[in-house]
Amino acid sequence: MSDHFPALNSAIRQHADTLLAELQEFLRIPSISTLPAHRPDAERALEFLAHSLTEIGFEHIQRIVPPQNPNGLPLLYADWMHAPGAPTVLFYGHYDVQPPDPLNEWISPPFEPTVREGSIYARGAADDKGQVYAQIKAMQVLMRTHGKLPVNVKFLIEGEEEVGGESVDAYVRANHGPLACDCVVVSDTAMFAPGVPSLDVGLRGMVYAEIEMQGAERDLHSGLYGGVAPNPFMALVRVLGGLKSPEGAILIPGFYDRVQAPSPEEQAAWKRLPFNEDEYRINEVRALALTGEAGYSVFERTWSRPTLDVHGMPGGFTGPGSKTVIPARASAKVSMRLVPQQQPSEIARLFEAAVKKLTPHGFHSQVKIHSLADPVLVDPGNRFIRAAVKSLARVFGAEPVFLRSGGSIPVVALFASELKVPIVMMGFGLPDDGLHSPNEKFALSSYYGGIGAVAQFLLELADGH
Amino acid sequence: MSDHFPALNSAIRQHADTLLAELQEFLRIPSISTLPAHRPDAERALEFLAHSLTEIGFEHIQRIVPPQNPNGLPLLYADWMHAPGAPTVLFYGHYDVQPPDPLNEWISPPFEPTVREGSIYARGAADDKGQVYAQIKAMQVLMRTHGKLPVNVKFLIEGEEEVGGESVDAYVRANHGPLACDCVVVSDTAMFAPGVPSLDVGLRGMVYAEIEMQGAERDLHSGLYGGVAPNPFMALVRVLGGLKSPEGAILIPGFYDRVQAPSPEEQAAWKRLPFNEDEYRINEVRALALTGEAGYSVFERTWSRPTLDVHGMPGGFTGPGSKTVIPARASAKVSMRLVPQQQPSEIARLFEAAVKKLTPHGFHSQVKIHSLADPVLVDPGNRFIRAAVKSLARVFGAEPVFLRSGGSIPVVALFASELKVPIVMMGFGLPDDGLHSPNEKFALSSYYGGIGAVAQFLLELADGH
Numbered sequence: 001m002s003d004h005f006p007a008l009n010s011a012i013r014q015h016a017d018t019l020l021a022e023l024q025e026f027l028r029i030p031s032i033s034t035l036p037a038h039r040p041d042a043e044r045a046l047e048f049l050a051h052s053l054t055e056i057g058f059e060h061i062q063r064i065v066p067p068q069n070p071n072g073l074p075l076l077y078a079d080w081m082h083a084p085g086a087p088t089v090l091f092y093g094h095y096d097v098q099p100p101d102p103l104n105e106w107i108s109p110p111f112e113p114t115v116r117e118g119s120i121y122a123r124g125a126a127d128d129k130g131q132v133y134a135q136i137k138a139m140q141v142l143m144r145t146h147g148k149l150p151v152n153v154k155f156l157i158e159g160e161e162e163v164g165g166e167s168v169d170a171y172v173r174a175n176h177g178p179l180a181c182d183c184v185v186v187s188d189t190a191m192f193a194p195g196v197p198s199l200d201v202g203l204r205g206m207v208y209a210e211i212e213m214q215g216a217e218r219d220l221h222s223g224l225y226g227g228v229a230p231n232p233f234m235a236l237v238r239v240l241g242g243l244k245s246p247e248g249a250i251l252i253p254g255f256y257d258r259v260q261a262p263s264p265e266e267q268a269a270w271k272r273l274p275f276n277e278d279e280y281r282i283n284e285v286r287a288l289a290l291t292g293e294a295g296y297s298v299f300e301r302t303w304s305r306p307t308l309d310v311h312g313m314p315g316g317f318t319g320p321g322s323k324t325v326i327p328a329r330a331s332a333k334v335s336m337r338l339v340p341q342q343q344p345s346e347i348a349r350l351f352e353a354a355v356k357k358l359t360p361h362g363f364h365s366q367v368k369i370h371s372l373a374d375p376v377l378v379d380p381g382n383r384f385i386r387a388a389v390k391s392l393a394r395v396f397g398a399e400p401v402f403l404r405s406g407g408s409i410p411v412v413a414l415f416a417s418e419l420k421v422p423i424v425m426m427g428f429g430l431p432d433d434g435l436h437s438p439n440e441k442f443a444l445s446s447y448y449g450g451i452g453a454v455a456q457f458l459l460e461l462a463d464g465h
Numbered sequence: 466m467s468d469h470f471p472a473l474n475s476a477i478r479q480h481a482d483t484l485l486a487e488l489q490e491f492l493r494i495p496s497i498s499t500l501p502a503h504r505p506d507a508e509r510a511l512e513f514l515a516h517s518l519t520e521i522g523f524e525h526i527q528r529i530v531p532p533q534n535p536n537g538l539p540l541l542y543a544d545w546m547h548a549p550g551a552p553t554v555l556f557y558g559h560y561d562v563q564p565p566d567p568l569n570e571w572i573s574p575p576f577e578p579t580v581r582e583g584s585i586y587a588r589g590a591a592d593d594k595g596q597v598y599a600q601i602k603a604m605q606v607l608m609r610t611h612g613k614l615p616v617n618v619k620f621l622i623e624g625e626e627e628v629g630g631e632s633v634d635a636y637v638r639a640n641h642g643p644l645a646c647d648c649v650v651v652s653d654t655a656m657f658a659p660g661v662p663s664l665d666v667g668l669r670g671m672v673y674a675e676i677e678m679q680g681a682e683r684d685l686h687s688g689l690y691g692g693v694a695p696n697p698f699m700a701l702v703r704v705l706g707g708l709k710s711p712e713g714a715i716l717i718p719g720f721y722d723r724v725q726a727p728s729p730e731e732q733a734a735w736k737r738l739p740f741n742e743d744e745y746r747i748n749e750v751r752a753l754a755l756t757g758e759a760g761y762s763v764f765e766r767t768w769s770r771p772t773l774d775v776h777g778m779p780g781g782f783t784g785p786g787s788k789t790v791i792p793a794r795a796s797a798k799v800s801m802r803l804v805p806q807q808q809p810s811e812i813a814r815l816f817e818a819a820v821k822k823l824t825p826h827g828f829h830s831q832v833k834i835h836s837l838a839d840p841v842l843v844d845p846g847n848r849f850i851r852a853a854v855k856s857l858a859r860v861f862g863a864e865p866v867f868l869r870s871g872g873s874i875p876v877v878a879l880f881a882s883e884l885k886v887p888i889v890m891m892g893f894g895l896p897d898d899g900l901h902s903p904n905e906k907f908a909l910s911s912y913y914g915g916i917g918a919v920a921q922f923l924l925e926l927a928d929g930h
Contacts, residue, residue, distance in 0.1 A: 204688065204691075206688075206789075208787040208789070210787075215752060216750050216751050216752040217751035217752070218751060218902060219901070219902060220750065221872065221900060221901055222772070222774045222776065222800055222802065223669060223671075223802060223870070223871045223872025223873055224767065224870070224871050224872055224896075224900075225750060225767065225871070226669075226767065226772040226774050226800075226802050226871055227757045227758075227766035227767045227770055227772045227802070227871065228750060228755040228756060228757050228763055228766050228767055229750055229752065229755075229756065230752050230753070230754065230755075230756045231756070231774050231775060233705075233774075233775035233776075233777075233778060233797075234705070234709065234774070234775055236702075237701075237702050237705045237706050237775070238706065238711055240698075240699070240702045241702050241703065241706045244699065246703055246825065285681050285685065285690060285693060285694055286681050286682035286683060287680060287681040287682070287694065287695050287827060288695070288826075288827050288828070288829065289695065289826055289827030290693040290694075290695075290827070291693060291694065291695045291696070291825075291827055292692045292693050293692075298692075298693055301692035301693050302689065302690065302691065302692045302693055305692055307687070307691040307692045309687045309691050309696050309698075309699070309791055310696060310698035310699060310702070310781070311687065311698075311781050311782045311787075311788060311789065311790055311791070311792070312698075312780065312781035312782040312783040312788075312790075312792075313698060313778040313780075313781070313783070313795075314783035315777065315778075316775070316776050316777035316778070316798070317776050317777040317798060318777040318778070318779035318783070318798075319779075321628075321629075321835060322629075322673040322675075322776075322798065322800070322835040322836060323776060323777075323798075324671075324673070324776060324800055325776055325777075325901065326774055326776070327776070327777075330778075332698075333781070333782060333783075333787065333788075335687055335691075335787070335789055337687065337688060337691050337692070360711065360756075361753075361754055362752060362753045362754030362755070362756055363753070364753065370786060370787040371787060405688070405689070406688045406689050406690070406691060406692065407686065407688025407689055408688055435686075436686065437683075
């Protein structure tokens with residue numbers, strides 16, 4: 001096997017300025033999918049990528065609007081299929097971004113990408129424009145150094161990741177044929193730390209629910225009726241207090257039945273990760289204390305243990321000052337993060353039953369399910385993961401670690417269950433990139449390293465074939 | 466003693482249409498004190514009343530902005546002091562109203578007063594514009610029938626009752642001289658039922674507090690940090706669950722120490738009130754069940770027992786749909802209604818100590834006190850109450866009952882403690898008037914009856930003198 005890396009590396013160095021300038025041009029487009037006013041910008045971001053892929057030599061470029069979601073933002077598909085006999089890799093990413101609010105907290109404007117101290121600052125820099133663009137630029141570098149790609153490549157890039165991904169869901173379910181591949185590469189995750197290349201092998205799933213609690217039929221004055229009027233906030237206090245113990249255990253009957261502990265090897269690997277709990281608490285979580293289940297490490301509590309959290313409790317009076325209303329209705333937005341092998345629809349049923357049982361006499365409660373996502377666990381014993389390990393080690397000069405992520409990426413579960421191929425979650429973000437926050441950034445070392453690692457990964461795959 | 470009532474009654478009947486049209490004009494002014502945009506409307510409402518009082522012959526009309534509250538809504542003062550040797554009665558009311566939201570639940574618009582089925586529907590109809598206007602119109606009727614008032618009369622009408630009453634508080638404390646009187650009449654309460662004239666002899670006091678709970682320093686993503694991040698909503702669930710038992714007992718140490726039970730006579734009178742608990746639950750509270758302390762009647766639970774209620778829990782995500790944020794901060798707006806002889810400042814201290822003690826490890830809580838109000842208990846054995854009883858019996862043709870109200874009218878406690886004169890709470894609202902709710906109404910029988918009762922009350926006072 002010949003060593004292609006020096007040639008790759010020198011091509012990246014030689015074109016470093018252009019690669020950065022092109023990324024800046026992409027980041028300048030405010031492709032915010034949550035705001036209808038930015039729809040034309042989102043379409044421009046798609047066109048920008050389509051143009052980049054065409055230039056590199058990709059074909060069958062399509063702007064796809066699935067019939068199930070006619071008003072959605074389009075998907076971008078493209079392929080290069082001129083490596084007969086070699087495997088086919090499907091790359092996934094998204095061109096849409098979160099809104100940039102609060103604007104006044106940005107040091108440089110969110111859509112004027114600015115390089116400071118080795119990172120590029122812009123909304124979408126790490127999530128996910130910088131990462132999907134690194135995938136594309138890896139193809140360009142390979143074309144330059146080799147005149148062709150070492151394997152067959154497909155791209156499927158969506159514009160609704162930040163708003164629920166309805167289009168990609170509909171399209172993938174209905175188009176196994178066009179998407180046929182040997183593995184899927186997703187670059188939408190982070191490395192464990194700077195200089196520690198990482199492969200994500202697990203994601204938590206999710207049930208996001210809303211408990212709607214009704215007391216009286218109409219809002220009542222707490223002076224006239226306080227003492228007899230059912231208060232839906234107090235009912236929610238009873239229900240939420242009954243769903244989770246003060247010690248952090250979730251009290252829903254059957255909730256933990258299918259929870260699978262990580263393998264001893266995985267647990268041992270987590271213990272070797274460089275980690276200082278106090279530093280994490282003080283600098284990253286920034287809290288007086290970490291909470292959660294006793295007897296489980298931080299990695300277990302955030303990666304392999306399920307959770308239950310309250311995100312908001314709409315209802316009643318929330319303005320400044322005081323109003324003495326006993327509201328007719330109040331709600332609690334509650335999410336549960338799930339781990340292998342918990343099943344979202346089963347957990348939703350158990351949750352609903354537990355809420356019903358905990359609802360105090362005199363109240364009517366209803367559970368609305370906002371979304372479900374399967375947990376994901378990747379078997380790291382396949383040649384795609386092995387090729388990823390090799391390429392990351394080569395590019396970053398350090399052995400990659402296997403991580404899980406506490407978050408949910410529904411599209412990963414979708415690819416796994418629909419296409420039934422291995423998923424490689426090779427992400428280049430860093431923990432302090434500030435996704436969804438002001439001053440989002442992407443390290444230049446992540447951008448160039450990502451380009452190199454993706455290119456090297458395809459070369460390793462072809463060699464191993 | 467000559468019977469003046471037939472003359473009064475016929476004057477009211479004769480001018481019924483004008484009396485109603487003028488009230489409608491007053492109700493049309495959206496004098497919402499909680500919304501700065503409606504400040505000019507509130508000022509217009511004051512001018513409207515000033516003009517009415519001038520027409521009747523009142524003097525020394527003043528628009529008062531106390532120096533302690535320079536940006537507050539002005540008080541209106543007026544007097545008629547031409548009955549030498551007769552007692553002086555100070556009438557209190559307020560010209561400001563609550564916001565009308567939710568607008569879409571109003572059958573007729575809140576500021577287009579509409580008569581339906583014997584009631585006038587508008588925001589402020591019963592609370593308190595219809596009642597304060599009945600007081601003023603009583604003076605007009607007396608002037609028409611007698612050419613003068615039988616006693617000396619002062620009016621003090623405020624525009625900040627719905628926003629804490631800062632101006633009236635400051636003014637009353639500093640102006641005992643100008644407000645010197647023999648009794649205060651407040652018409653801001655309700656009758657027990659249609660046809661049951663009522664005198665209110667007790668009000669609950671209040672502590673309105675906000676618990677601010679802080680977890681991490683910044684909002685965190687529930688995927689990445691769920692399992693270790695302190696969730697301030699869950700901390701509030703623990704605190705609120707610890708402040709009150711599921712059975713309705715308030716668990717704050719020392720909370721009940723000064724609670725005084727009503728006298729055996731008062732309790733016996735309450736037992737004689739016409740009352741059907743099921744009808745009250747179904748038609749008035751409109752709930753599946755009444756809540757509260759076992760072993761206490763509805764009257765005790767709403768009039769002579771203290772309460773603790775949650776009015777809103779601001780923080781986190783409260784929009785439609787889902788957002789996976791573990792917020793840094795969340796709050797709970799909590800009020801406690803107090804009964805004689807609980808002391809608001811002492812209860813506030815006990816509450817704060819209990820919250821601190823219940824705050825889970827890893828969180829920082831802070832209690833902000835929005836307002837305090839003393840409970841009030843009136844001694845019914847004075848000539849002003851006797852005159853009120855006689856006038857109500859005459860006008861409504863039924864013996865009045867002595868009630869308490871579960872609400873808090875801080876200005877009543879203020880008058881009692883500062884002016885040290887008897888308070889007559891002679892209100893004409895009905896339990897289903899919908900104060901602070903959509904479709905607020907005031908029965909026409911209450912309006913005309915109120916005019917008659919106030920006028921007759923002054924005549925009785927002069928006779929009894």
